[in-house]
Amino acid sequence: MIETWSVVIVIAPVAAAAICAASRRARVAEYANLAASIVCVVAAVSLVCTVKDGHRFLRDYVVVDALAAWTLVCTALVYCLASIYAVGYMRLLAEERERLPNFYALFALFAATMICGPIMNNIGVYWIAIELTTLVSTFLVGFERGQEAIEAAWKYIIVVSAGISLALLGTVLFYWAGSLVIGPTYDMTWDTLRRAAPRMNPALTQMAFLLVLVGYGTKAGVDGGRNPTLNGGVSQEFGMFSSFPG
Amino acid sequence: MLLAHLSPLAASLFSLLAIGSLLLAFVMLGSRWLKDYLLAFMAESWLIAALSGAVGYYGNYRELYLIALLTAFFRGLVLPYLIWRIIIRLEVERELHVILQPSSSIVLGALLVLFAFVVSNHLGNALGLGGTVVVLALTVMLSMKLIGFLMLAVRHEAISQVLGLLILENGIFLGSQILVPGMPMLIELVLLFDLLVIVVSFGVLVRYLVAHVGSTSSRELRRLVG
Numbered sequence: 001m002i003e004t005w006s007v008v009i010v011i012a013p014v015a016a017a018a019i020c021a022a023s024r025r026a027r028v029a030e031y032a033n034l035a036a037s038i039v040c041v042v043a044a045v046s047l048v049c050t051v052k053d054g055h056r057f058l059r060d061y062v063v064v065d066a067l068a069a070w071t072l073v074c075t076a077l078v079y080c081l082a083s084i085y086a087v088g089y090m091r092l093l094a095e096e097r098e099r100l101p102n103f104y105a106l107f108a109l110f111a112a113t114m115i116c117g118p119i120m121n122n123i124g125v126y127w128i129a130i131e132l133t134t135l136v137s138t139f140l141v142g143f144e145r146g147q148e149a150i151e152a153a154w155k156y157i158i159v160v161s162a163g164i165s166l167a168l169l170g171t172v173l174f175y176w177a178g179s180l181v182i183g184p185t186y187d188m189t190w191d192t193l194r195r196a197a198p199r200m201n202p203a204l205t206q207m208a209f210l211l212v213l214v215g216y217g218t219k220a221g222v223d224g225g226r227n228p229t230l231n232g233g234v235s236q237e238f239g240m241f242s243s244f245p246g
Numbered sequence: 247m248l249l250a251h252l253s254p255l256a257a258s259l260f261s262l263l264a265i266g267s268l269l270l271a272f273v274m275l276g277s278r279w280l281k282d283y284l285l286a287f288m289a290e291s292w293l294i295a296a297l298s299g300a301v302g303y304y305g306n307y308r309e310l311y312l313i314a315l316l317t318a319f320f321r322g323l324v325l326p327y328l329i330w331r332i333i334i335r336l337e338v339e340r341e342l343h344v345i346l347q348p349s350s351s352i353v354l355g356a357l358l359v360l361f362a363f364v365v366s367n368h369l370g371n372a373l374g375l376g377g378t379v380v381v382l383a384l385t386v387m388l389s390m391k392l393i394g395f396l397m398l399a400v401r402h403e404a405i406s407q408v409l410g411l412l413i414l415e416n417g418i419f420l421g422s423q424i425l426v427p428g429m430p431m432l433i434e435l436v437l438l439f440d441l442l443v444i445v446v447s448f449g450v451l452v453r454y455l456v457a458h459v460g461s462t463s464s465r466e467l468r469r470l471v472g
Contacts, residue, residue, distance in 0.1 A: 122433075124429075124430070124433035124437075125433070125436070128437070128440055132440075135443060135444065135447050138451065139447075142451065142454060145454065145458055147458055148470060149458075150451070150454045150459055151467040151470055152470055153451060154404070154451055155470065157447070157448070157451065158407055161411050162395065162398060162411060165391075165394075165411065165414040165415060165418065168415075168437075169387070169391060169417075172421065172422045172425070172426060172429075175422075175426050176426045180373070184428030185428035185429075185430065188430075188433075201372060201373055203368070203372035203373075204369060
């Protein structure tokens with residue numbers, strides 16, 4: 001049951017994106033995206049109700065535990081609310097009407113990448129999921145194609161890509177710290193690292209942790225205080241995305 | 247662990263390739279011409295591919311041969327080709343307004359390398375691996391990271407910033423080849439393709455910059471400044 005809901009919650013927005021891209025009609029795209037977001041909320045709530053201990057599948061690449069399920073509920077709720085808001089908001093942009101299916105396709109893909117992140121069990125794949133959210137959301141930020149929108153998109157992708165590369169460095173150092181304990185080749189799952197953690201070298205682990213904290217922190221907007229203008233610009237361009245957790 | 251039992255020849259070869267890559271990062275710091283950046287990046291990628299092959303040979307990691315080939319092909323040919331196409335389309339040949347002269351950038355870069363060495367040496371000693379190729383690999387990895395950030399900070403042209411980001415990635419990739427050669431191949435492959443997607447996205451954004459802002463210099467991106 002958990003596997004089915006997990007597949008549904010990822011497939012629904014991807015299917016919506018495919019429908020948006022294939023139909024090329026604004027109304028169809030609106031409703032496909034809205035329907036997908038409602039399916040996501042239902043699936044996320046079902047996951048919270050059914051999940052007990054961590055459930056792993058797809059060769060341990062996916063893990064659904066209570067924390068992941070609650071994160072999915074938050075993400076799916078924001079996705080659903082943003083989808084409802086988007087219908088009215090995007091209709092106001094009369095000149096963008098023919099590009100609306102693109103917007104909803106990107107929007108649904110963004111939701112899919114956001115949903116993939118919390119259920120990834122391998123830290124390397126987790127980093128890739130977070131990186132994909134950046135790429136898709138950049139085009140959402142720059143969707144209006146005005147000078148300010150493109151400026152916000154450019155600054156956003158540069159700042160976030162630089163930040164997330166720090167997280168990658170931290171991830172590699174974590175893998176290295178683990179390899180000194182476990183052996184050169186292992187699957188970098190949360191469980192493996194948790195078991196190896198007490199025997200890892202403290203200096204190396206601290207450095208890796210700080211890099212990961214700063215790296216993912218840049219992505220999540222922890223450093224928003226240092227860069228209010230850019231955050232302001234991005235949220236000004238796309239009010240509803242600033243509420244997305246990431 | 248591979249690094250603890252390296253033959254002197256292998257250690258020297260790894261060191262040579264790593265230092266060569268670091269020097270090429272300095273070539274990028276010391277030039278204003280975009281094509282120089284690109285050539286240096288290309289050569290750096292080839293050196294890293296050679297390093298993957300060497301680690302694969304001496305450490306007996308067969309899959310690293312494939313990674314070396316893919317690195318040479320994607321990082322050494324496809325990415326530079328994509329960026330070269332953007333440069334041709336932009337008709338921008340050099341950095342016009344520099345915040346920091348190339349000579350000052352090199353001096354600053356040298357200081358950053360020194361800082362990276364101090365951190366790496368401390369880590370190497372904490373791990374009981376002081377004086378081995380580990381310290382050098384960590385130094386090069388952190389230095390390229392810092393030099394990449396320096397390039398992002400002091401260069402205005404969009405292409406310079408993209409190449410700055412690619413140096414960050416190259417630094418991590420280089421370090422991971424020496425420090426964690428046993429990293430699962432799937433992760434390395436996905437990282438490689440991820441990089442390709444990033445560069446294509448940057449290409450699209452640069453086109454938007456030209457069309458809607460009229461310039462690819464971040465000096466012109468001043469509307470969202472507080």
